[in-house]
Amino acid sequence: MTGPTHIFDQPNAYIGRSVERPDAQRLVQGRGQYVDDLQLPRMVHAAFVRSPYAHAKITDIDTRAAEQAPGIIAVFRGSDFEDYVTPYVGTLTHLQGLRSPPQMPLAVDAVRWQGEPVVMVVAQNRALAEDACALVEIEFEPLEAVCDAETALEPNTPIIHSAYDNNRAWERLVDAGDVDTEFNRGDVTVVDHVFYFARHTGVTLEARASVVEFNPSDNTLIYHYSGQAPHMMQAILSKILSLPEENIRIIARDVGGSFGIKIHLYGDDLATAVAARILNRPVKYVADRNESFVSDIHARDHRVKGRMAVTSDGKITALEIDDLTGIGPYSMYPRSSGIECNQVLNLTGAPYAIDNYRAKGTIVFQNKNMMCQYRAVGHPIAMAVADGLLESAAHEIGMDVVEIRRRNLFKDNSYPTSSAAGMKFDDLSHQQALEKLVEFMDYDSLRKDQEAARQRGVYRGIGLVSMVEVTNPSPMFYGIGGAPISAQDGATVRLDASGALHVSSSITEQGQGTNTIIAQVAAGVFGVNIDRVKVTTGDTATTPYGGGTWASRGAGIGGEAVLLAANALKEQVLDVAGTILQCARESLSIDNGVVIDAQTGAERISLGELGRLVYYRGNELPSDVSPELVATRHYRVTDFPFVFTNGAMAAHVEVDQDTGFVKILDFWAVEDCGRVINPKLVDEQIRGGVVQGIGGAFYEECVYSEDGQMLNASMADYLVPMAAEMPDIHIAHIETPTKTSVLGAKGAGEAGTGGAPAALLNAVNDALRPLNASIYQMPMTPQRILKALGAV
Template sequence: MTVASANPEILSMLDRPNSYIGKIVPRPNLERLMQGRGLYVSDIELPRMAHVVFLRSPHAHAKIIAIDAAEARRAPGVIAIVTGEELATVITPWVGVLSHLKGLKSAAQHAIAIDRVCWQGEAVAAVVATSRAVAEDAAEIVRVEYEELDAVTDMRTALDPQTPVIHPALGDNLAFERNLDAGSVDAAFAASDEVMEANFIFGRHTGVTLEPRAVVADWNAAEARLTIYQGTQAPHMVQNIAALHLRLEESQVRVVCKDVGGSFGIKVHIYADEMAVYALSKMLRRPVKFVADRVESFNTDIHARDHRCEGRIGVKRDGTIMAFEIDDLTGIGPYSMYPRTSAIEANQVVNLVGGPYVTKNYRARARVVFQNKNVMCQYRAVGHPIACSVTEGLIDLAAAKIGIDPVEIRRRNLIADDAYPCASPSGLRFEQLSHHAAMNKLMKMMDYDALRAEQAALRKRNIHRGIGIASFIEVTNPSAAFYGVGGARISSQDGVAVRLDATG
């Protein structure tokens, strides 16, 4: 039986562009999952499988003076306790940089810290045992002697001369800086009737997946093959990177990705503890399983969107936007995340501020600084929340200052629906957008004039109701080098892997 004969309505939906918008689309795996037949990494059990718990630093920045694991090694069920130095004989370090982000720098990172920890939660040893519970108990009796070092925590002072440099070999705590100056910004502000300034502060946060990060690595010594079971968004990337750092051919690494249990971008990166699991399996010649608990997730899953952005907008009294200017500062932790890097988010903020509005005058600076906090990288709508909040916040301030309706000022400045193709001051190319049509439809659907009238009436009764309007650009169909992953290649230099874009 064909799909058409089974359900003509489905066929008609498939024939129309955007056929799934506004439709209830059944999930093809719903019945299996509802019956409890999902297979997540947490469910996987293999013969001779060991469990690993990572002993993590309680300090943001400290030297590792000594690790005493003698008592823990004697505990029943403990298979091995492995330090960073021991694991480094199996797996090579990496540097999370991309060649198309000019000037981006980072220090070499190991799967487990050697000599020094750079954030609270960085692993200093791996405790491998017959069960997670046994490994947790053994980890509690491992003694680590630390010498605390000054920690860099405030991004605003990270570049001050008196602030310690986290990685002295890099010279300073600046990981990346981008400057953009398009049009005649100073002249545009001088010609503006009103100029508004504001500071926008975004706090660190992270995604929370139903199943935390989890991995089972199974090294088959007889076949010299590694099988990795992992909930990941990028199995081919995992294969590529695991092979490189374990000094294997890609054909020797197989990645099995069953049900993921949520990701949102959290599971599209390569984490140090996951690299350690691959190496531990190869070192111990047996399957090794790691499932993060919720506290580990908060301390080690990438954080995002820790930004302080100073914004400025110039407008004419008729609402014409003359210029935008931003200065964005973001702290990323002690390393640039591998392989997608921790500079993409700030780079995207520069690209996206100004969004769909007509202005040729745009100046931006983005600085990405190291700090002794958990590593930060991008997830879910990379850069969009920051850029949209800054842009729309400035426009609302401008509308209030010159006494024009927030919708009207946007209408007067949105790119015309018949003006495509065109490009933004940052160089993004736009095709076939329809912000005016979308705005008109939205105003009709929400009955905007009636809402404004109701809002005014309620305020006379001391009831304050807000009405927010925002327009933004959603990046789609980027090139291979856009995110610095697709179509990219990895090179190994002096034992440290460096990510290169397609042009190398």
């Protein structure tokens, strides 16, 4: 698609400028509106009794004492919800063969992970609800827990769901070219490693939170939602609660971080909606931090056996991976828990021209908290495996790690093209990104420094990654699989009587700056000062229908819808202006809130005057003129399943061989996300993403005992990146706009999280290499590094 590119170089074109976020002022003054800030008349508060066992039968639930406790409104068990809830199944038809049993909001006969909600207590306040939770007596008959994914399919392992013959949830095989022949050639060097990626989780600072109102007089439900996809929630609540979709309104105000954590349906949130419906009054539920750790989705937890064959001149001839992941006892609804493994298979080695590729993915059920899509789904695994093998191979054949990339990356003039796994690529710049990175980080000087440091007994390492990121997904991501998840987004742009623009959009804000870039695009394309643009997002009653913000799609898809709508409104306004001014509309344009003569720039009529004339004094217009000062447009990606971006990153680290601690000295990222709408916001997305990747690489792990107890479910025990340990992160851009839209923007939200772990793994191994040690397990904790060094 090509379009009116002149919109990008008008004087007040805001696209490409680091505009400050107008909504930040509220937040720095403590005037945010998060779900837990909401107080409603007659609102009551929920708390949950959760399973202390990873796997057990429920033999008895005694709620009598709890029901008599002070301030108690209601106590619900799973069976109490059976008349109100249609069970839901977290599968997608395009992940052929993926299976998962139906779920209910609360456990009914058995519990299948520690933390699964069993009983809901509703009381006048949260403290009283928690008091009563302590009085609920549940008798469990413990069963053997299936925790280790590696033994989940063995014949003597208990089967979690009796309806199935084993614990397998899904498997997929990709087989392109002739892998076996290439590995068996005598003239190639083969490297193989087993990579372990720990379970970790999102740790959004604002925990999951729901306030649900039900009004029986008109059968309507309002869900105050801390999440990313309001229309998806509307559709799935309608289906599960058997309420007409139009009777459900989802409102998301400020959201205190999400990162994919808050885009799924959780039993406790659903129970909150059911309780509101039964009690006919607002119910609030906010997870506490312990509940977050044992019930927010976890992610990663992959074991990947990988091997790569390279020729002596550095050409990759074959790549093979075998990915195993455990997803907990169910596939999460509605996006399923199959996507991360699927992405690992799709994306491993995707930056490189590889003809022979085989990838096997196996997903098993286990008695741990559920796993699902979290920021950079699958990418950190795919990138670390491919680039970990590649740098290992480079050292085996004695080639520099930059040079081996030069010889294998897709050439910048080779697009459109496809990877061995069938991913379609266009408008990428791998070679340019790599060269820019090498220059940006001063690679040659760093190598010299590394050598000098080694002479002093200091072990520094340099690691790189070349990467792709899935952004701007088409309906091929979820819609094709039967999920009520929109891949298109809409924007309505309206000119008000005062000459201000109002934009409502179906994409959502969780701090990325969504509302800001919407205003930038609308103001620039239409021709008003950005101060005169107001934006509404996050409300199904007032925004066009659309998917929301996830999979790095907000700017690329939602932004394009705004561009199209603003452009359409501009045409409509110029039609009206032509009539009013009795001149050819083609002779007019709009600049800074004024209709001007396109040739001379002379002011003809202000938008305020035009608006007042149309709205208040229509009598002055010819009777056959019906001005429409509002336009709505929708946009979806049609040409490709996904719009890939690419980037190259590098880490510089120092490993203390006595303590196993790693200091990150520097980090560089070169990112090509197409047209950059707001450079500051993009940089900050990448920085935040890199730091989340650092978390996965060095700190974050949900540690489980053999019997399925999460052992570090508090912020004192689960390590997250804090300010003191983080490096400054240097960012550079390449802008290769995607041809799939006029705006040309691709996503940037997940690149850092997807790429950083690979660069860090390579950097640590580069530092350890002279010590004859290596590590392929994340997080790379001091203990694991000392173990790799043979010190413990």
